[in-house]
Amino acid sequence: MKNLKKWSAVFSVAGLTVAGISLATTVVADDFANVEVPASGLNERFQRYGAVVPVNSLQLVGYGAGKLTKQDVTELLGVPNDSLATEQDNSWQYNVNLPLNDEDYLVCQYQVSFTQQILVSSEWRRPQCNRLFSELSQHAPPQILSFSADFLFEFDSYALSSQGRRELQQAVQDAQASLGGRSVLVTGHADQIGSAEYNMHLSEQRAKAVVEALIQGGGNPEKITYVGRGENDSIVSCPGLVGVSLKECLAPNRRVDILFNRNT
Structure with missing residues (x-):
């Protein structure tokens, strides 16, 4: 999901292997719906509010393509932002607050997609969100x-x-x-x-x-x-x-x- 510095440390402990991993770069989604509204027409319902999601939870979702179920994703990210999203939907969207500094944050749209209840992909809507998440992830690679x-x-x-x-x-x-x-x-x-x-x-x-x-x-x-x-x-x-x-x-x-x- 991210473009991380590649690093590794491998050792053995009675049948155990430990290795650092780097995750694949996220593909920014092209299929998010865009709504064209004149600036003068923006009101409260167009203002986006995001949820605070731990960076490691997002990393686990990125790693979990082909592994995590919808229940697993819900436990990591919470319920989708769209109140109309259901268990049967194959795409869920989230509004996520990514920290910029001690006080400010960037609200980013994040989409996860499923096939037969299994996570198959995750992506950020905007390139700047993908870059910011990559920077945050570099401080703590999984x-x-x-x-x-x-x-x-x-x-x-x-x-x-x-x-x-x-x-x-x-x-x-x-x-x-x-x-x-x-x-x-x-x-x-x-x-x-x-x-x-x-x-x-x-x-x-x-x-x-x-x-x-x-x-x-x-x-x-x-x-x-x-x-x-x-x-x-x-x-x-x-x-x-x-x-x-x-x-x-x-x-x-x-x-x-x-x-x-x-x-x-």
């Missing part, structure tokens, strides 16, 4: 922790191992202590072994188990969102392999990603 599901769980299970729970809690506590991040998106992933429906359920339950462990470790439940992606977003494919060889080859696809930001 960080992602990626855990091997084979380290956290037994195969075909969503019960966290004792060792996996300890390492998970410690790694997240250490990362948050250094980054100061409090908003978290947990995404579960599965491999292609088994049916798509079963893999989606397994990835959701694994993400939920990680969230519960983070909360037990002191995480704020109001700041944690989770989603399952099943066998989507695969890292590797293993054509021609079967049995144990296939399971071992597909291991990178079995993972849990935790995304969080410096901003509160």
Whole structure:
């Protein structure tokens, strides 16, 4: 969603990989409706009022294309600005206050679009809003922790191992202590072994188990969102392999990603 400075820091902790990520630049929407009104005709109903939305929440929405549901977006951004928007609508619009300094802000229109209840894109109406958001985001680029599901769980299970729970809690506590991040998106992933429906359920339950462990470790439940992606977003494919060889080859696809930001 943003044009961030590229940076990364990678290290391993018992099956854990940590890496900084940069997000794709937002495409400014061309399909926002424009209303032509003479300046003399502007009145109260044409004045735009925005909501204060944490920058990290907007970052999570930008990262969440193909992952977040309408409910997830509502939890991050609130209800759409248009009071007539419904759960069935595929596009929602928000008026967002982006800070310019300690006292002033720029009211920007922000649109999110869905296909079959899943977020597919997000964009700012004006280039100046996109630039301002990029500048704000550069102060706190999001960080992602990626855990091997084979380290956290037994195969075909969503019960966290004792060792996996300890390492998970410690790694997240250490990362948050250094980054100061409090908003978290947990995404579960599965491999292609088994049916798509079963893999989606397994990835959701694994993400939920990680969230519960983070909360037990002191995480704020109001700041944690989770989603399952099943066998989507695969890292590797293993054509021609079967049995144990296939399971071992597909291991990178079995993972849990935790995304969080410096901003509160």
